[in-house]
Amino acid sequence: MNLTEESGFTTWPEAYYVFIEKVGPFYKTAPEAWQEIRRLGSRIAERNKITGRLSLYKVGEKIYRAGCMMASEPRDLPSEMQSTVLGGGGKYKRFVLVGPYSLMPQASARVWEIVAQKELPVRDDFAIEFYANDPMTTPEDELITEILVPVAG
Numbered sequence: 001m002n003l004t005e006e007s008g009f010t011t012w013p014e015a016y017y018v019f020i021e022k023v024g025p026f027y028k029t030a031p032e033a034w035q036e037i038r039r040l041g042s043r044i045a046e047r048n049k050i051t052g053r054l055s056l057y058k059v060g061e062k063i064y065r066a067g068c069m070m071a072s073e074p075r076d077l078p079s080e081m082q083s084t085v086l087g088g089g090g091k092y093k094r095f096v097l098v099g100p101y102s103l104m105p106q107a108s109a110r111v112w113e114i115v116a117q118k119e120l121p122v123r124d125d126f127a128i129e130f131y132a133n134d135p136m137t138t139p140e141d142e143l144i145t146e147i148l149v150p151v152a153g
Contacts, residue, residue, distance in 0.1 A: 001097070001099065001103055001106055001107060001110070002097065002098040002099050003095060003096070003097050003107050003110055003111075004095060004096040004097075004098075005095060005110075005114055007094045007095060007096055008093075008094055009091050009092065009093055009094060009151070010091075010092050010094045010148065011087075011089065011090060011091060011092065012086060012087040012090065012092060012128065012148065013087050014085060014086065014087040015051070015052075015069045015070070015085070015086050015087055016069065016070040016071075016072065016073055016074055016083065016084075016085055016086075017054075017056075017067055017068070017069055017070070017083065017084055017085070017086045018044060018048075018067050018068055018070060018074050018077055018081050018082070018083045019033075019037075019056070019065040019066060019067025019068075019081065019082055019083070019084075020033045020036045020037055020040075020065070020066050020067065020080060020081060020082075021033070021063065021064070021065045021082060022063075022064050022065075022066075023061070023062055023063055023064070024062055024064075025062065026057065026062065026064055026105075027105065029062075029064045030055065030064050030066065033055075033064055033065070033066035034055075034066045036066070036080065037053075037066050037067065037068070040078045040080065040081065041068075043078050044068060044074075044077065044078070044081070046076075047075045047076045048070050048071070048072075048074050048075060048076075048077075049070065049071035049072070050068045050069070050070060050071075051068075051069045051070060051071050052068070052069040052130065052131070053067070053068050053069070053130075053131045054067065054068075054069065054128055054129060054130045054131060055067070055128070055129045056086075056126035056127070056128055056129075057126060057127050057129070058126055058127070059112065059127070063126075065126070067081075069086075090123070090125060090150060091150075091151050091152075091153065092128065092148035092149060092150055092151060093115065093120055093148070093149045093151050094146060094147075094148055095107070095111045095114075095146070095147040095148075095149070096144065096145070096146055096147070097144070097145045097147060098141075098142065098143070098144055099140070099141055099143060100140040100141065100143060101135070101140075101143065101145070104129070104145065107145075107147065108129075108147060111147050111149060112149075115149055120149070120151050121151060121152040121153060122149060122150060122151060122152070123150045123151060123152040124150075125150035126150065127147070127148060127149050127150060128146070128147075128148040128150075129145055129146070129147055129148075130145065130146040130148065131143070131144075131145055132144040132145065132146060
């Protein structure tokens with residue numbers, strides 16, 4: 001697994017975010033949420049400019065949000081979708097996975113193992129998985145996912 005474990009800290013910029021939220025085991029809820037996003041994608045893009053895709057999750061509460069960042073305040077969203085404004089502060093420990101999305105469970109487990117080993121103070125906020133390139137045009141082994149863990153301080 002090609003996981004960069006020592007890539008430092010970052011902050012997340014303020015952005016509009018539209019999403020589908022699911023609660024339950026991630027192995028079940030994540031694929032379901034992304035399936036809905038793919039189904040609704042063209043309706044979202046009709047009136048909005050999508051600037052990126054990411055998921056937010058809280059491990060303890062088993063909350064998973066699959067969604068899209070928008071260039072401006074979202075308009076005319078499908079009724080199944082929710083929206084919020086993300087970011088505007090907060091520090092994250094950054095890890096980078098290069099490879100297929102099928103490695104995400106293993107990579108995420110390793111990330112949280114490292115966080116525990118290093119005793120990083122995690123704040124009560126969503127972790128972020130930012131999908132840096134397009135899986136429709138990028139070979140699987142070149143997909144880049146940034147895994148961002150919200151840390152205090």
